[in-house]
Amino acid sequence: MTDFEFPPSIDSRPVYGKLETRPGHAHLFIADAEGAAAILDFAAANADIMANSHIIYIPKDCGEKYVAQLEALNASQLYVGPSYPAAMSRINHVLATAHMGIQLYLAGTEGLMSETRTTATNAGVSLDSIQLEHRGSLSRRMQCVHCKGITENVITDPYVCSHCGLNLFVRDHYSERLGVFQGVRVDAEDHGNVPDAVELYK
Amino acid sequence: MSAGAEKISVTVSEKVVLNDLVTRFQFKRTDGGSFPAFSGGAHTVIEMKDGDMTRLNPYSLMSNPLLPDVYEISIRRDEDGRGGSKFMHDKVNVGDEMVLSYPVNLFSLDLRARKQLMIAGGIGITPFIAQIKQMSLLGGNFELHYSVRTKSLGSYVDELMDQHPNNVHIYHDDQEERIELEQLLSGQPLGTHVYVCGPKGMIDWVRSTAQSLGWPESSIHFEEFLAPQSGKPFSATLSKSNVTVEVGEHESLLEAIERAGVDAPYLCRGGACGQCETRVLEHDGEIKHHDHWLEDEERACGDKIMPCVSRFEGKTLVLDR
Numbered sequence: 001m002t003d004f005e006f007p008p009s010i011d012s013r014p015v016y017g018k019l020e021t022r023p024g025h026a027h028l029f030i031a032d033a034e035g036a037a038a039i040l041d042f043a044a045a046n047a048d049i050m051a052n053s054h055i056i057y058i059p060k061d062c063g064e065k066y067v068a069q070l071e072a073l074n075a076s077q078l079y080v081g082p083s084y085p086a087a088m089s090r091i092n093h094v095l096a097t098a099h100m101g102i103q104l105y106l107a108g109t110e111g112l113m114s115e116t117r118t119t120a121t122n123a124g125v126s127l128d129s130i131q132l133e134h135r136g137s138l139s140r141r142m143q144c145v146h147c148k149g150i151t152e153n154v155i156t157d158p159y160v161c162s163h164c165g166l167n168l169f170v171r172d173h174y175s176e177r178l179g180v181f182q183g184v185r186v187d188a189e190d191h192g193n194v195p196d197a198v199e200l201y202k
Numbered sequence: 203m204s205a206g207a208e209k210i211s212v213t214v215s216e217k218v219v220l221n222d223l224v225t226r227f228q229f230k231r232t233d234g235g236s237f238p239a240f241s242g243g244a245h246t247v248i249e250m251k252d253g254d255m256t257r258l259n260p261y262s263l264m265s266n267p268l269l270p271d272v273y274e275i276s277i278r279r280d281e282d283g284r285g286g287s288k289f290m291h292d293k294v295n296v297g298d299e300m301v302l303s304y305p306v307n308l309f310s311l312d313l314r315a316r317k318q319l320m321i322a323g324g325i326g327i328t329p330f331i332a333q334i335k336q337m338s339l340l341g342g343n344f345e346l347h348y349s350v351r352t353k354s355l356g357s358y359v360d361e362l363m364d365q366h367p368n369n370v371h372i373y374h375d376d377q378e379e380r381i382e383l384e385q386l387l388s389g390q391p392l393g394t395h396v397y398v399c400g401p402k403g404m405i406d407w408v409r410s411t412a413q414s415l416g417w418p419e420s421s422i423h424f425e426e427f428l429a430p431q432s433g434k435p436f437s438a439t440l441s442k443s444n445v446t447v448e449v450g451e452h453e454s455l456l457e458a459i460e461r462a463g464v465d466a467p468y469l470c471r472g473g474a475c476g477q478c479e480t481r482v483l484e485h486d487g488e489i490k491h492h493d494h495w496l497e498d499e500e501r502a503c504g505d506k507i508m509p510c511v512s513r514f515e516g517k518t519l520v521l522d523r
Contacts, residue, residue, distance in 0.1 A: 024416020025388065100390040101416035124316050124393025128418040 004138060004201070013172040014114075016134040019105050021046045026102040028094060029075075030116050032058040032084070034136030035108025036066035042105065043073045050075050054094060056087055058112070062136075084115060091116065095123035104130040111141035111152050118179035127176075138200050143180035144168055150180055156197040158186040167194045206247065206258075206468050207304040210237065214298045215272065224325060224357045225291050226276045228265070232299060237270035242333030243309035243425070246273060247471060249301040252289045257457070259286040260427055260472050262328040262399075263305055266335045273302065276357060278325035283429055284452050306469050309399065309425035311336070316393030318344040321381065321408055323400025324351065327358055329425060330399065334366065347381050349373040349400070383411050397423045427472035430454035431492055433513045440464055440523045441483055455509035459523065466509065466523060473511040480521050482507050487516010 006015070019042040027049050029039050036057055043050055054077040057070060067080055081087045104120055106113040113132045120130060139155040149163025157170035161183065168183030175182065187193050216228035231237060240263055250257040265274035280287045294300070309329050311318055318337070320330045327348055337344055346369060350356035353374060362370045373379040387396065396417065398408040405424045412422050432452045439446045440459065449458040456478055459466045469477040473493030482489065482505050491501050493508035500506050507514075507521070 022416060023414050026416075095392065098392055099388060100392060100394050100421065101388065102392070103416055124391065126393075126418045126420050128420050129416070 004134065006134075007201075009172040012174045014110070014132065014174055014176075016113075016132045019107065019131050019133045021049065022103045022129075022131075024101045024103045025052055026098065027053040027105065028098070028102060029053060029055045029057075029105045029107070030087075030091065030112070031055070031106070032108035032112040032136075033060040033062045035106075035112065035133070036062065036070055038107035038133040038135050039105070040066065040069055040073075047073075052076060055079070056081070056091060056094075058082070058084055058087060084112065088119075091119060092123075095120060095125070098123075098125075102129065105133075106130065107133045108135055109137050109139060109153075110134065111139060114141045114179035118177070140170065140181050140200070141179065142168065142170060142183045143175070143178060144183050146185060151183070154183075154200075156199055158194060158197055159183065170200065207306055209249075210302050210304065212273070212300055212302050214294060214296050214300065216274075217294070217296050220276065220357050221355050223355060224276050224278050226264075226274060227290065227294070229273045229300070229302060230271070237273050238304055239270050240267045240305035240332075241307050241310050242267050242336040243311065243329045244305035244307035244332070245309075245329075245427075245470065246275070246305055247303040247469075248275075248290075250286055250289050250294075252285070252293070256460075257284070257286045257289070258468075258471055259429075260470050262309075262332070262425075264328045264331040266339075267332050268336065268339055276325065276328050280429070284432060286429075306475070308470060308475050309397070309423065311342075311397070312395050312421075312423070313342075314393075315395035315421075316343065317391060317395070318342060319386075319390060319394050319396045320344060320346045321383075321396065321398040321400070321404070322346065322348045323404040324349070324355075325357070326398075326400030326404075326425075328399075330397070331358060331362075333397075334362070338365075344369055346370045347373065347386065349375065349379075349381060349404070352376045383408065384415070387412055387415050387417065395421045395423060397425075399425045402426055425474070426494065427470065427474065428492055428494070428511045429472070430457075430511045431513070433490065434515055436514045436516070436519065438514065438519045438521055440521055442523055449513070454511065455507070455513065459509060464523060468510055471510045473508055476508075478508055478510045480507050480509055480523055481505060482519065483522050484518060484520035485514070485516065486518045487514060489514055489519075 050073050053075040055075045056079045106116050139153040142151050142154045144161040147164035151162040158167050167186050169186040171182045173182040211232040212229035213232045215230045218226045245260045245262045247258050247260050261275040277287050277290050279291050398405050405426050437448050443464045447458040447462045467477050469475040476495045490513040492511040
């Protein structure tokens with residue numbers, strides 16, 4: 001699955017579009033897994049800006065599936081790395097030396113886009129310079145509202161907090177500042193009464 | 203209740219000629235109290251009683267926003283204008299009583315910015331003077347690029363250079379000095395906001411260059427007060443008030459509505475704030491839109507007008523007022 005239409009929800013829930021070309025001399029793409037397909041679709045229509053583009057890609061379980069095609073785009077820089085933490089120092093360096101006018105194109109999972117967007121806005125990028133296109137897994141980046149610990153790649157509701165071990169209800173309530181969805185104890189009223197975990201959007 | 207912001211009675215306490223074009227006026231409250239504090243970029247609307255005519259013109263405040271014992275404005279003499287600046291220069295003197303509005307800010311600094319990049323042309327320097335005073339007290343990183351016609355017409359250049367020699371850059375038109383805009387905008391660190399105040403051509407130049415370099419809209423700020431333009435006289439019918447007003451050649455539609463005793467809303471009187479937006483119920487002719495509030499589609503519809511600056515040519519104009 002590369003494309004998924006999220007059902008309507010509360011205003012707090014992020015919505016995603018299609019990557020579109022914007023004016024400027026610097027274009028930064030950050031994608032994970034199936035997000036590579038969004039970059040390929042974009043590049044097919046906007047080959048001219050690849051010479052001013054830097055692509056940072058974390059394949060995850062897609063492995064080599066898109067790597068050769070990304071290489072063929074002839075971006076000015078292409079980095080393919082094993083994980084987001086491994087790419088962090090590069091992303092921070094690119095943002096620290098960037099100038100006004102840079103365009104950010106984020107594609108792939110909600111977790112990747114959320115974390116990158118927070119990193120970018122903390123570096124001074126304004127939200128209207130950042131585009132998001134969802135592709136691939138429906139897993140989420142969740143924060144436990146009780147212990148504040150963040151659990152990545154949550155795909156079931158409820159889920160168990162990887163920090164404090166509480167059973168948490170997956171909400172659409174999203175913090176733009178932190179780049180996380182909020183997880184709230186599902187058995188707060190009746191300890192131990194935990195519904196069966198169901199895969200998100202199944 | 204009357205339209206516009208609340209009013210303050212003031213006495214002119216200083217009148218200083220800065221150069222051939224610009225004069226500074228200082229006001230104190232007639233009741234001896236303090237003015238409301240304001241934020242840099244705010245303007246006040248001055249009531250000018252010139253014989254039978256009352257003009258209400260907006261001017262940027264340029265005194266210290268945090269020490270509001272006085273309000274100060276600087277006015278550039280406009281020989282071809284409708285007469286407000288000439289009235290202030292020629293007829294207003296120390297000791298005169300006048301009425302100002304409470305401050306309104308349509309050009310405030312975005313305090314989330316990491317750096318404030320200010321671009322001024324001519325008398326467009328005035329809002330930046332107050333913003334720089336504010337930042338000197340409260341902190342903040344700024345850089346001012348100020349274009350003046352000649353050294354002698356460069357209002358406040360000496361003070362700015364004395365106080366902020368590392369932050370202020372002056373460009374003299376008569377010495378062919380030009381702001382290298384593309385280079386300037388391309389080299390700004392993330393989190394910079396750009397502000398421009400000056401002639402229309404300069405505002406358009408900065409906005410379009412920033413957009414073409416990929417600057418996000420939320421980081422581009424501008425202020426352009428449009429003086430109401432003169433034009434052919436016309437009449438307008440106010441349907442709620444059941445009167446027809448005749449708008450003179452050198453009068454704005456808003457001024458004609460006010461002269462008829464109808465209390466119409468306004469704030470900036472310069473086509474920027476949107477407060478005076480009025481529904482057009484009927485028109486047979488052409489609405490001359492001069493504001494920069496309405497969107498192009500709204501203008502095409504022809505069902506809205508900004509009476510502070512826009513005019514009409516044709517047979518009938520009926521407004522929902």
